[in-house]
Amino acid sequence: MKRLIFMFLVAPWVMASTAQVVCDQWRLSTQGKVGLPAFSENKTVDGKKFDISSLLELNPTLTTEASSWPVIATPADSIITQVTSKNSILQMAGYISSDRWAKATITIATNSMFEVYLNGKKIKSQTSAPSAPVKVDMTIENGNHQLSLKLLTSSDTLRFAANIQHTNKDAEGALGWSTNPRHTITLSDIMHGESVSGASLSPSGKYILITTYEVVPGNNKNQSTYKIYDLEAKRNVIWQRNASVNAGWMPSTDRLYYQIAGNDGNNIYVFDPKTAEETLIASEVAVQGGLTWAENENFFIFSKMDKADQPGDLKRVFNNDDRIPNYRNRYQLYSYDVRAKVARQLTAGYQTASLHDIRPDGAKIVFSVSRTDYSEVPFSRQNLYEMDINTMVIDTLWKDKLYPGWCQYSPDGTKLLVSGGSEVFGQIGVNVTGDKLANSYDTQLYLYDIKTGNAEAITRDFDPSVKTTKWTKDGNIYLTAVDKDLVTLYRYDLKKRQFTQITVPEEVIGLINFAKNKPLAVYTGNSISSAQKLYTIDLKTGKSSLILYPREKQMSEMTFGKTERWNFENKNGTTIYGSVYYPVDFDANKKYPVIVYYYGGTTPTDRSFDGHYPKNLWAAAGYMVYVLQPSGAIGFGQDFSALHVNGWGHDAIDDIIDGTKKFLAAHQQADAGNVGCIGASYGGFTTMMLQTRTDIFKTAIAHAGISDITSYWGEGYWGYSYSLTATRNSYPWNRKDIYVDNSPLFNADKFRNSILLLHGTSDTNVPVGESLQMYAALKILGKNVEMVLVDGQDHHILDYNKRILWHNTIMSWFNKMLKNQPNQWNEMYPDKNM
Numbered sequence: 001m002k003r004l005i006f007m008f009l010v011a012p013w014v015m016a017s018t019a020q021v022v023c024d025q026w027r028l029s030t031q032g033k034v035g036l037p038a039f040s041e042n043k044t045v046d047g048k049k050f051d052i053s054s055l056l057e058l059n060p061t062l063t064t065e066a067s068s069w070p071v072i073a074t075p076a077d078s079i080i081t082q083v084t085s086k087n088s089i090l091q092m093a094g095y096i097s098s099d100r101w102a103k104a105t106i107t108i109a110t111n112s113m114f115e116v117y118l119n120g121k122k123i124k125s126q127t128s129a130p131s132a133p134v135k136v137d138m139t140i141e142n143g144n145h146q147l148s149l150k151l152l153t154s155s156d157t158l159r160f161a162a163n164i165q166h167t168n169k170d171a172e173g174a175l176g177w178s179t180n181p182r183h184t185i186t187l188s189d190i191m192h193g194e195s196v197s198g199a200s201l202s203p204s205g206k207y208i209l210i211t212t213y214e215v216v217p218g219n220n221k222n223q224s225t226y227k228i229y230d231l232e233a234k235r236n237v238i239w240q241r242n243a244s245v246n247a248g249w250m251p252s253t254d255r256l257y258y259q260i261a262g263n264d265g266n267n268i269y270v271f272d273p274k275t276a277e278e279t280l281i282a283s284e285v286a287v288q289g290g291l292t293w294a295e296n297e298n299f300f301i302f303s304k305m306d307k308a309d310q311p312g313d314l315k316r317v318f319n320n321d322d323r324i325p326n327y328r329n330r331y332q333l334y335s336y337d338v339r340a341k342v343a344r345q346l347t348a349g350y351q352t353a354s355l356h357d358i359r360p361d362g363a364k365i366v367f368s369v370s371r372t373d374y375s376e377v378p379f380s381r382q383n384l385y386e387m388d389i390n391t392m393v394i395d396t397l398w399k400d401k402l403y404p405g406w407c408q409y410s411p412d413g414t415k416l417l418v419s420g421g422s423e424v425f426g427q428i429g430v431n432v433t434g435d436k437l438a439n440s441y442d443t444q445l446y447l448y449d450i451k452t453g454n455a456e457a458i459t460r461d462f463d464p465s466v467k468t469t470k471w472t473k474d475g476n477i478y479l480t481a482v483d484k485d486l487v488t489l490y491r492y493d494l495k496k497r498q499f500t501q502i503t504v505p506e507e508v509i510g511l512i513n514f515a516k517n518k519p520l521a522v523y524t525g526n527s528i529s530s531a532q533k534l535y536t537i538d539l540k541t542g543k544s545s546l547i548l549y550p551r552e553k554q555m556s557e558m559t560f561g562k563t564e565r566w567n568f569e570n571k572n573g574t575t576i577y578g579s580v581y582y583p584v585d586f587d588a589n590k591k592y593p594v595i596v597y598y599y600g601g602t603t604p605t606d607r608s609f610d611g612h613y614p615k616n617l618w619a620a621a622g623y624m625v626y627v628l629q630p631s632g633a634i635g636f637g638q639d640f641s642a643l644h645v646n647g648w649g650h651d652a653i654d655d656i657i658d659g660t661k662k663f664l665a666a667h668q669q670a671d672a673g674n675v676g677c678i679g680a681s682y683g684g685f686t687t688m689m690l691q692t693r694t695d696i697f698k699t700a701i702a703h704a705g706i707s708d709i710t711s712y713w714g715e716g717y718w719g720y721s722y723s724l725t726a727t728r729n730s731y732p733w734n735r736k737d738i739y740v741d742n743s744p745l746f747n748a749d750k751f752r753n754s755i756l757l758l759h760g761t762s763d764t765n766v767p768v769g770e771s772l773q774m775y776a777a778l779k780i781l782g783k784n785v786e787m788v789l790v791d792g793q794d795h796h797i798l799d800y801n802k803r804i805l806w807h808n809t810i811m812s813w814f815n816k817m818l819k820n821q822p823n824q825w826n827e828m829y830p831d832k833n834m
Helices: 054-058 063-068 187-191 552-556 615-620 638-644 651-666 682-693 709-715 719-726 744-750 769-780 800-819 823-828
Strands: 002-007 025-028 071-073 078-083 088-098 102-110 113-118 121-126 134-140 143-152 160-166 175-178 195-201 207-215 222-230 235-237 245-249 256-261 266-272 277-285 299-306 330-337 342-345 354-358 364-372 380-388 394-401 405-409 415-420 444-449 455-457 465-471 477-483 486-493 498-502 508-514 520-527 530-538 544-548 563-565 578-581 592-597 624-628 670-680 699-703 754-760 784-790
Touching: 054 113, 054 143, 063 088, 063 143, 088 102, 102 113, 102 143, 113 134, 121 134, 160 175, 187 800, 195 245, 195 508, 195 520, 195 530, 207 245, 299 354, 380 405, 405 444, 405 465, 415 465, 444 465, 465 508, 477 508, 530 552, 578 615, 578 651, 592 651, 592 800, 615 624, 624 651, 638 651, 651 670, 651 682, 670 682, 670 800, 682 699, 682 744, 682 754, 699 800, 709 719, 709 769, 744 769, 754 769, 754 800, 769 784, 784 800, 800 823
Parallel strands: 354 405, 486 508, 592 624, 592 670, 670 699, 699 754, 754 784
Antiparallel strands: 002 078, 025 071, 025 088, 088 143, 088 175, 102 134, 102 160, 113 121, 113 143, 195 207, 207 222, 222 235, 245 256, 256 266, 266 277, 299 330, 330 342, 354 364, 364 380, 380 394, 405 415, 415 444, 444 455, 465 477, 477 486, 486 498, 508 520, 520 530, 530 544, 563 578, 578 624
């Protein structure tokens, strides 16, 4: 048996530097003998010799397994380990830590070929055994980063030594080296890893259909996977069609249906997980989207688009929505009888028909159509119809309703559970004081008697805002709701007319689905420092059981700072809720820069683990992060959410200023001289406006912010429709106090400190002109403003690579302005003579 010798070489290549760190411990994988292939001494048909370095590329990196490898030390004396032969593959890994963005170099001395990977990405390939130490440049951000090497031995002994040091001339930060995989959260942790995108229970509750997805690093594609999990056997069921789309359970039997694209439509299959039998039940059906099955499983309802004629080079616009591409296309309802193999068109005409529900006995459906009407806010009227599925005769349940509702049948089919704004049925659902106007984004619930047409408001005095609902066979109504900064689960007892919260182990519920014939539900949830998990819950006992924790290993290697609630009382005596995220290894004797964050519309910033504005990640970068829920957010009661209506520049702004001042006074570790704020969309408006009202924010970042309420109202695809609530009954011609006096653009001369404006160039919600005109104004006024445009992105930055650059732009700006660390910003955006 031969021996592999690790020798730590100390001089002459070790460079003297105060920032130099010796990498004297590594995690080492087991050896893998590769050897040379047969006939490797022969040349190829092109006369080339066999390239031994190709054996490196042939073997994949095992970076995700590195945390389980044993640790070896490589001190000045040697560490000897056994080896089978030369031409073996070994992998080594360790972890570089940095307290800031920095450029660094690792110097490697070895007698073997190698590849170097930083956080799983190859940064160097050495295809011949080097005769001198090799320097590898890298860029690292704040936090802990995995550095791994894949080595191909070329002799009986392997020599290896390494050290790292800064290459920035002005680098003052600290570098560290360890074999501990635990690290603060990174952008990669947020963007990568498996997530549950769908979960539904079979009618009996025996099976769960689970859909997961994972972002493919380096591109914009998600890898989706479907699997069937048997809750009783606690194992997956083999299903060959795991790449299908629009899959779901049949409504009454434990069989799965799914669609496969055909030549002239979709083929609909049914799969029985008990017998593994697959049956084609419908061929070439022109389904566009999903299916809704009748409970008797005799037919399903689907939609098909009527494509409108293209207007050509010149387009006459008929209403505000007609500005939107493809608005003229309409969708009609169809049914398909699986016994007779016959499709029928149920609706036609110039209006889109939207299916709400199929009655439990399969005899009728309820659907709606809407039309534009500019005579009264909200400029649209809804008609709701019930159709006999056999005769196709329709009854009108309501006509010309201003505020629309969305309906589902009661288990006996005599009532409808209606969700919508507080004014769906006039004033019976409204609960605001004084002259306030209700916020229509604050969703309420009603019971509607089909026979009498009478409606009852059931959430009028219920503060949480409804998200999802289900009326189950046991007579209870279950709902998830925005409950302050949480998303929680409630049961509504129809007999007692009473809501009861059902306790779950997570703070924010995502999707939820209910078994038809068993008191069981499946849901996803996450919390402020806990990634998404999948649970079932026994609705009788309230007990939740963990089914899947996709990112368990990732989370086990992460370290978080503490979080806590911090609320205050505003000028009106109302409690304003908030949360604080602390840096890891928080030291009460130090000062920390602060980032303040707030909602970007009317929905509060919940306590979710990740997202595009990752508070945990900001805290990991050394910031104290204060998140508050200012006036106007839903989930706190109708009186609170009503403050959003016509409230531009008022209560929410006051709450943020007041709350930040009180937060700084209450937290001596918060550096009051280095406070930044950030917001997007309406939150971007808020950010711009804050910098004209106060000097407490040394800098600010506004993504897709609204600078001129007038231009936003008229130009974006959604501006005027959002304004139907946000500026209800208020227009540029009758409320100059809102549209002009409370627009940041018209207050640009009062701007203080600094701001970074971010905007996607293809934003159809808040047009990019909102940032362009604010930038122009602040530049002319000589203010400290920067603007970065993200090419081709809409309201959200979704492109994989652009999202990374966008995030790095945010962090580099805050680091420059609040930490006096300009290196990353200067690297990304060097000055030019313009």
